[in-house]
Amino acid sequence: MSEDTFDKGKVRIDEVSGTPTTGHEWDGIEELNTPLPRWWVWTFAVTVIWGLAYTIVYPAWPTLSGGTQGVTAWHSREQVASEVADLQVQRGPVLDKIKDAPLDKIEADPELLAAARTVGKVAFATNCASCHGAGGQGAKGYANLNDDDWIWGGKLADIKRTIEHGVRWDADKETHVSAMPAFGKDGILTPEQISAVADHVRTYAETPDSDAPTAEGEKLYADNCAACHGVDGKGNPELGAPALYDQVWLYGSDKPSVIARIVNGGGAVMPAWKGKLDDTTIKALTVYVHSLGGGQ
Numbered sequence: 001m002s003e004d005t006f007d008k009g010k011v012r013i014d015e016v017s018g019t020p021t022t023g024h025e026w027d028g029i030e031e032l033n034t035p036l037p038r039w040w041v042w043t044f045a046v047t048v049i050w051g052l053a054y055t056i057v058y059p060a061w062p063t064l065s066g067g068t069q070g071v072t073a074w075h076s077r078e079q080v081a082s083e084v085a086d087l088q089v090q091r092g093p094v095l096d097k098i099k100d101a102p103l104d105k106i107e108a109d110p111e112l113l114a115a116a117r118t119v120g121k122v123a124f125a126t127n128c129a130s131c132h133g134a135g136g137q138g139a140k141g142y143a144n145l146n147d148d149d150w151i152w153g154g155k156l157a158d159i160k161r162t163i164e165h166g167v168r169w170d171a172d173k174e175t176h177v178s179a180m181p182a183f184g185k186d187g188i189l190t191p192e193q194i195s196a197v198a199d200h201v202r203t204y205a206e207t208p209d210s211d212a213p214t215a216e217g218e219k220l221y222a223d224n225c226a227a228c229h230g231v232d233g234k235g236n237p238e239l240g241a242p243a244l245y246d247q248v249w250l251y252g253s254d255k256p257s258v259i260a261r262i263v264n265g266g267g268a269v270m271p272a273w274k275g276k277l278d279d280t281t282i283k284a285l286t287v288y289v290h291s292l293g294g295g296q
Helices: 037-055 076-100 103-108 110-125 156-165 191-204 213-224 256-262 279-292
Strands: 003-007 021-026 029-030
Touching: 021 037, 076 110, 076 279, 103 110, 103 156, 103 256, 103 279, 110 279, 156 279
Parallel strands: none
Antiparallel strands: 003 021, 021 029
């Protein structure tokens, strides 16, 4: 059986390395008592001293009342606030012009337009891109802002109102409100009738694989859909009813997607940004979105 022994009296100097042993032996194998490298010891000591000094100079230790402030009472937040203030001073004159100028005047002035687009692009990337895409290309259920199809209107005033008050945002009394009925869930139409309406709707946009329209689909559309989307499928921005006659499909153009939309109804929600963004940023964002595609 292997035996682990320790005998302080067995401490000796190793003949090969000249280092003393620890007196610890295992199956005839002894352990050298090699000291830590001196450079490492000094480095460790310096880092400990530096760390303690750091906690004295800068805010470091949490306390019941908040935390120690350090000799300098320095905070990175104060540095950020200072840098933001400096930036505001630099941008102030142009931002003031954007704040005071009407939207159409901003677009007519090359200098203001460039400044507004720069500010708007940053605001868009921070607040809008997660839904509408980095370039405003949209996604399924999120409007594409690069085309000329505007659910709630594409004029500058329309876009600004949509940004300020959102869509179906319950916390804002002036938000855009519209809700497409759930024709399937609520039992308004049968599956066969919904299929006929879907075929009729898809023929408006001349979808390549659309089935031939039927008289039943046309009548069902006229009775249930035309009041909002229009007899010719051109939509109604005042009601938030999208156009159906073009190739722009918010939820997909294939028949299953169209059927799902008719069955489930409802609509997406967009936050109201008034109060979250200042007026100047909202105006810059309006100009930026208007310039992305087919602003009216």
